[in-house]
Amino acid sequence: MASAPTTKKMMEEAMCSICLQLMTEAVSIDCGHSFCRQCIEDTFREKNPIESYQEKFTCPLCRKPFQRESLRPNKQLENLIESMKELECERLCEEHGEQLRLFCEDDGRLICWRCEHSPQHRGHSIELVEEAAPGFREILQIVLTDMREQENQCQSLKLATKEQTRQWKEKIVHERKKIQFEFDKLYNFLHGEEMWFLWRLEEKKEQTLRSLKDSEASLEKQSQELKSYIRELEKKCQQSAQDLLQDMRDTLGRSSAVELKVPEAVSLELQTVCNVSELYLDLKKMLKSYQVCVTLDPDTAHTDAIISENRRQVTYGGPQLNLRNSLRYLDLPWVLGCERFTSGRHYFEVDVGEDSGWDLGVCLENAPRRALMSLQPTSGFWVIRLWKGKEYVALTNPPTSLPLKEQIWVLGVFVDCEAGRVSFYNVTCTVSHIFTFPRASFSDTLRPFFGVSQGCTLFLNSQ
Incomplete structure (x- = not known):
């Protein structure tokens, strides 16, 4: 006869992970996991109509995909479960060798009638197994329902996190484009301002050079006229007394009329001054x-x-x-x-x-x-x-x-x-x-x- 721990381990292996009971009409799917036929078919009805129509489902344990038609009876496992049920009926207390027909709620374990009268369980709340099982089965169903809700919530959170990841990446791409756009605008603005200041500087240069050139031409013309008068007067001074005095009034009149016209002063102060650090960039x-x-x-x-x-x-x-x-x-x-x-x-x-x-x-x-x-x-x-x-x-x-x-x-x-x-x-x-x-x-x-x-x-x- 199998020992109690061995039997317990076998029963855990034969338990349906959906209803947490020994499997009824055990069936296997492609990944090798087994479930009660009714339990696995109930999961089909929980899927949305599109998935149900395509008959594509995932294993409740490992999430591997399988098709509805792949369900196959697991006769070997059913026979094993039946054998374990028989063993369960004959389960005996390891200490006293009596059948375990009682359940101690304080210790959460099966006991025999002799254990009930032992000092170890004196004053404990004890029920028959048949009476205690339904209540705890309901409790486990509540826990199971809560676990399923948490698992569904976990899946929803995973989807939400994926969506957040997508949104964040999209936001970064958008912000990068925004930064590049703003700096492109700044570069274009500064380039335009640079061209404008350079144009103004060039315009001022040409304007001032024209003024200086005009002044230089005027002075050159006056210089030639003055040299001509100087040569005429020098020649006059070398003539005889009679020739010197001849037309003296006209000579002096022309000489007194000669006056140097000083060109208007040209300002060399730059009107176009560009201080980029002060004007555009703090x-x-x-x-x-x-x-x-x-x-x-x-x-x-x-x-x-x-x-x-x-x-x-x-x-x-x-x-x-x-x-x-x-x-x-x-x-x-x-x-x-x-x-x-x-x-x-x-x-x-x-x-x-x-x-x-x-x-x-x-x-x-x-x-x-x-x-x-x-x-x-x-x-x-x-x-x-x-x-x-x-x-x-x-x-x-x-x-x-x-x-x-x-x-x-x-x-x-x-x-x-x-x-x-x-x-x-x-x-x-x-x-x-x-x-x-x-x-x-x-x-x-x-x-x-x-x-x-x-x-x-x-x-x-x-x-």
């Missing part, structure tokens, strides 16, 4: 929209770089003791910002003061810190330098001199990770572009980079 406002609050990372600071308590100021100072660790710069007074840039656009400003030397920009987080290296893009650094308070240099290879009209008091650093751009701006008063490094592909996280020399103090501006 560059400072654009940069400010990407501004981040940068603080200094004391763990990376060289011993000569003194960090303020609020971590927004670095000053060159005497060496500090007991500050060595593997993250710190060991050779020169450099320090990194705490912020890390991996994507997007970022902008920060540094008050550099005056008459000092500094290095400012960004670097790769994995750039070496324990040995001297060139601050160049090939080493992972995008930096500009003020050398001895006099010369601004972009540290390319070879370095690029930056002749500026105005001294930098406040330096702006702009990073576009996707575009691979690092740009610098003088934002002391108005915003003016200083330098942009050639496009790069950043291989690691970027961090703000600061270097100070003797007498230098750098302040990080807040938003």
Whole structure:
């Protein structure tokens, strides 16, 4: 005789997953799963008319498709179920060997009459199996109905999520086209304005050149007339007294009538002045929209770089003791910002003061810190330098001199990770572009980079 656990396992395998009872008229479908004939046919009626007409259905367990005509009786399973039913009728208590005709609701298990009188079940609610089964069958049907509703809800949510995915992709495509359209309009507008300003400039050039040419022609004509009079008078002066005085009245009259006509002054002031940054692009406002609050990372600071308590100021100072660790710069007074840039656009400003030397920009987080290296893009650094308070240099290879009209008091650093751009701006008063490094592909996280020399103090501006 099979043991109780074995019989229980066999009964679980022979149970219909739809009604949760031992199968009645067991039938199998293409995927190999079996169900009560009535249960599987009930699912046909739940489908919509189109699916029912096409006779295409999915297995309630694995969702594999099958056709209605593929249903086939599973006689072997039916015989097995009948055998198990017989075993169920003869099921005995493992402890006492008596038939399990009672059900203990407190413990949720079958017991025999001897178990009922044992201390283990004293005071428990106990019923006959035949009386307890219908109530629990109803409970299971309620649970089953709830599970089916949840499964249907899950399917609906899946469909809704798919629709959301489609809508989101469509929205992104629409937004991309909108952005491209707006920038195309801006490009076309700026190109048109450029052509208009250039045309006005050319028109002003030609107009002024014509005026200058007319003035030059007038002066040339007067010059020739004056030379003619001068030659006539010089000849007159060399004549005899009688010839000199002959027609003197007419000679003097003609001479007094000669007067230099100074052409009207031509203005060389340009009336067509185009300041794109002020007229069309509020560059400072654009940069400010990407501004981040940068603080200094004391763990990376060289011993000569003194960090303020609020971590927004670095000053060159005497060496500090007991500050060595593997993250710190060991050779020169450099320090990194705490912020890390991996994507997007970022902008920060540094008050550099005056008459000092500094290095400012960004670097790769994995750039070496324990040995001297060139601050160049090939080493992972995008930096500009003020050398001895006099010369601004972009540290390319070879370095690029930056002749500026105005001294930098406040330096702006702009990073576009996707575009691979690092740009610098003088934002002391108005915003003016200083330098942009050639496009790069950043291989690691970027961090703000600061270097100070003797007498230098750098302040990080807040938003």
